[in-house]
Amino acid sequence: MIEIKFVLNNKPCALNVEANERLLDVLRNRLGLMGTKEGCGEGECGACTVIIDGKTVNSCLVLAPQVDGCQITTIEGVGNRQSPHPVQKAFVQVGAVQCGFCTPGMVLSAKNLLDKNPQPNDKEIGVAMSGNLCRCTGYDKILRAVKLAAEEGKG
Numbered sequence: 472m473i474e475i476k477f478v479l480n481n482k483p484c485a486l487n488v489e490a491n492e493r494l495l496d497v498l499r500n501r502l503g504l505m506g507t508k509e510g511c512g513e514g515e516c517g518a519c520t521v522i523i524d525g526k527t528v529n530s531c532l533v534l535a536p537q538v539d540g541c542q543i544t545t546i547e548g549v550g551n552r553q554s555p556h557p558v559q560k561a562f563v564q565v566g567a568v569q570c571g572f573c574t575p576g577m578v579l580s581a582k583n584l585l586d587k588n589p590q591p592n593d594k595e596i597g598v599a600m601s602g603n604l605c606r607c608t609g610y611d612k613i614l615r616a617v618k619l620a621a622e623e624g625k626g
């Protein structure tokens with residue numbers, strides 16, 4: 472076992488992990504953070520997206536020892552029912568959530584984009600969201616939600 476320490480959703484966290492344990496499994500199975508989803512398990516769908524040191528990452532492709540010393544944000548650190556993040560509000564407002572399986576990853580990708588670039592153009596939004604697949608919505612409402620969150624941010 473390897474001891475790792477990291478900051479998870481602004482709280483310090485330390486635990487012992489196997490050398491070959493995936494971050495996705497640590498989050499879901501050991502820490503109970505079920506908002507991070509497993510879709511493909513091979514880096515294609517973005518359902519397992521988390522933010523590590525300011526970058527969106529597929530947690531199914533990250534080994535737990537790699538996050539020693541890192542800052543990690545999962546969907547649980549972004550907002551909640553009582554106090555949703557502006558991106559989450561926008562997703563609800565435009566109806567960008569259907570089954571919801573892709574939504575945590577989508578929200579994290581959108582949040583990370585807007586944190587760095589509060590007024591992105593359509594192309595920048597498309598690039599930022601290109602690693603997140605959705606089988607339900609046809610993407611139009613998701614892109615509208617990201618634009619709406621950016622608009623709301625202006626005010």
Ligand code: FES
Nearest residue numbers: 510511512517531
């Ligand atoms: S589950 Fe990680 S990219 Fe699909």
Ligand code: FES
Nearest residue numbers: 570573605606607
């Ligand atoms: S809302 Fe179902 S996969 Fe996106």
